[in-house]
Structure formats: C-alpha cells, structure tokens
Amino acid sequence: MAGHLAIRTVGIVGAGQMGMGIALTAASRAALPVKVFDKSSQQIEGGLKLVASLLAKDVHKGRISTDESKDVHSRISVVSALDKLKDCDLVVEAAAENLLVKQSIFSALSQICAPSSVLATNTSSISITKIAASVARPEMVVGLHFFNPVPVMKLVELIAGLQTSPSTLSRAQSFAEACGKEVTQSADVPGFVSNALLMPFLNEAIMCLEKGVATKEDIDKTLRLGMAHPMGPLQLADFIGLDTCLAIQQTLHRETGDDKYRPSVLLGRMVDAGWVGRKAGKGFYEY
Numbered sequence: 239m240a241g242h243l244a245i246r247t248v249g250i251v252g253a254g255q256m257g258m259g260i261a262l263t264a265a266s267r268a269a270l271p272v273k274v275f276d277k278s279s280q281q282i283e284g285g286l287k288l289v290a291s292l293l294a295k296d297v298h299k300g301r302i303s304t305d306e307s308k309d310v311h312s313r314i315s316v317v318s319a320l321d322k323l324k325d326c327d328l329v330v331e332a333a334a335e336n337l338l339v340k341q342s343i344f345s346a347l348s349q350i351c352a353p354s355s356v357l358a359t360n361t362s363s364i365s366i367t368k369i370a371a372s373v374a375r376p377e378m379v380v381g382l383h384f385f386n387p388v389p390v391m392k393l394v395e396l397i398a399g400l401q402t403s404p405s406t407l408s409r410a411q412s413f414a415e416a417c418g419k420e421v422t423q424s425a426d427v428p429g430f431v432s433n434a435l436l437m438p439f440l441n442e443a444i445m446c447l448e449k450g451v452a453t454k455e456d457i458d459k460t461l462r463l464g465m466a467h468p469m470g471p472l473q474l475a476d477f478i479g480l481d482t483c484l485a486i487q488q489t490l491h492r493e494t495g496d497d498k499y500r501p502s503v504l505l506g507r508m509v510d511a512g513w514v515g516r517k518a519g520k521g522f523y524e525y
C-alpha cells in the first residue's frame with residue numbers, strides 16, 4: 239500500500255497471549271516494527287518469554303536462522319506508555335474483554351495517534367460500533383479478530399462498525415494478509431460469525447458435563463475422534479480461558495436476549511473458583 243496509507247509501524251496494546259501472538263506475527267510474517275504496551279510489567283515479561291521461546295523453536299526446527307530470529311526479535315520493542323504509540327499507523331488493541339476498558343484505550347489512542355491511523359480491536363464479541371462511539375473519529379475503528387494461537391491459526395475475522403470507513407477496512411485487511419492470514423468478513427453482530435457459532439457449542443459441552451451425560455474425557459474424545467476436532471470442547475474452553483468464554487457468553491446473552499447463549503451455571507462457578515483454564519493451571523483439566 240503506497241504513500242501515507244502504508245502501514246509502516248504497528249502498535250499493540252496488551253501483552254497477553256493474543257497481543258504477543260499478533261506482535262510476533264506482524265514482526266515475522268509482515269516484517270514490520272512493532273511496539274507493545276501493557277500496563278503490567280509481569281504481562282510484558284511473560285509475553286517476551288513466549289516470543290523468545292517460539293523463535294527459539296523455529297530456529298531449532300531449522301525454519302529460520304539465528305540471524306533471522308534476532309532480526310524478528312529486534313523489530314519488537316516494549317514501550318512504557320500508551321502515548322509512545324503515536325507514530326504507529328495501525329494499533330491493535332488486545333486488552334481485557336471489557337467494554338469500558340476498551341473504550342478508555344480507544345479514547346486515548348484517538349487523541350494520541352494521527353487521524354490517518356487505523357485503530358483495530360481484537361475483541362471476540364464486543365460491538366465495534368460501541369467501541370468506536372468513544373472516539374472522535376469512529377471511521378478509524380475496525381475489528382481485527384485473531385485466533386489463538388495467533389502464529390498457527392490461519393484466520394482473521396474482519397468486522398466493520400457502522401461508521402468504519404472503506405479505507406480503514408481495506409488497510410486492516412491488507413495488514414492481516416501481510417501477516418499471512420486468510421480474511422473473512424462478518425457484520426458487527428454479537429460474537430460475529432466465529433463466536434456466535436462456537437460459544438453455544440462450548441456451552442452445550444459444559445452442560446453435558448454438568449448433567450453427567452458423560453465424563454469430560456469422553457465428551458472431548460467424542461469430538462476429537464468422531465468429528466476430527468483438534469481439541470475437544472472442554473479442552474478448547476480451557477485453552478481460550480473460561481473467564482473469556484464467560485465474558486463472551488454474557489455479552490451474547492445480554493445483547494441478543496436469546497436463551498441459547500445463556501452461560502451454564504458450572505461455567506460461572508469455575509470462574510468464581512479461579513479455575514479459569516490453562517493459564518491458571520486448572521480448568522476442566524489440570525496443567
């Protein structure tokens with residue numbers, strides 16, 4: 239993409255598994271310099287460790303040389319404040335799945351970044367139009383929904399809010415493609431295509447467990463071996479994070495009023511107990 243519309247520098251807000259996965263993919267596949275901000279130094283530390291281990295694995299497997307790995311690493315820098323993202327042409331927000339958190343980040347970014355920049359959110363269920371309502375130029379805001387693990391999953395879901403401009407949409411799409419992803423487009427409906435379909439499925443599996451229909455192992459095995467899913471639904475819910483699953487389901491349920499999205503009682507209890515999945519060391523399984 240030529241001239242002032244080219245994406246030359248990428249900003250990432252949030253150094254969790256999604257934010258760091260996007261940072262690594264942009265720095266390696268798209269060969270772009272990436273600046274990462276997170277208010278938690280612990281998150282940053284964990285995120286950098288993840289990047290280092292994934293690059294070391296690629297070197298070990300002979301996919302990239304040590305020099306290439308160093309180049310990728312050197313393209314990722316950590317910044318200490320949000321306003322250090324001011325020269326980024328595109329910022330991807332990958333913070334907590336919470337409307338108020340996202341609105342406050344976007345409101346700040348819209349004042350910090352140039353009017354020509356693209357402000358993308360990696361939200362899995364919150365309305366792009368709602369997030370854009372917190373900024374002076376809602377046409378800059380777009381949904382770019384990556385999947386976990388970002389370096390491995392081939393898809394990015396692209397979502398236009400009601401006010402997203404065609405230029406913002408096409409620049410966000412070009413960025414995702416430069417990252418080596420296939421792009422599908424979804425309307426700004428709760429959960430978009432991906433989670434409107436995935437969440438009732440995961441919830442149904444949790445309700446099967448709750449009702450004692452089968453053991454967790456057999457529920458997962460049924461889907462893995464019977465339907466060739468790479469992970470069973472309970473394993474996948476643990477992988478996504480049960481807190482994230484609950485937040486998405488609550489948004490879907492609240493926004494549609496449809497009972498098919500009502501989170502199961504067991505899911506809520508698991509989150510209450512702090513057993514939120516792989517990242518906590520315990521969810522439906524122990525890690």
Ligand code: CAA
Pocket residue numbers: 292295362384385386387388389390391432433468469474478
């Ligand atoms: N970060 C980066 N790479 C990772 C990773 C991680 N957290 N976890 C695994 N990988 C990589 C491995 O390093 C390995 O890469 P190489 O082939 O380059 O060595 C590759 O994934 C395969 O890993 P493994 O061989 O260890 O294990 P596997 O074959 O069982 O695959 C998996 C692991 C790719 C995660 C696979 O189980 C899978 O595809 N699971 C389903 C994942 C899925 O559905 N994700 C979407 C969740 S929904 C979402 O993210 C969006 C939302 O809104 C909720």
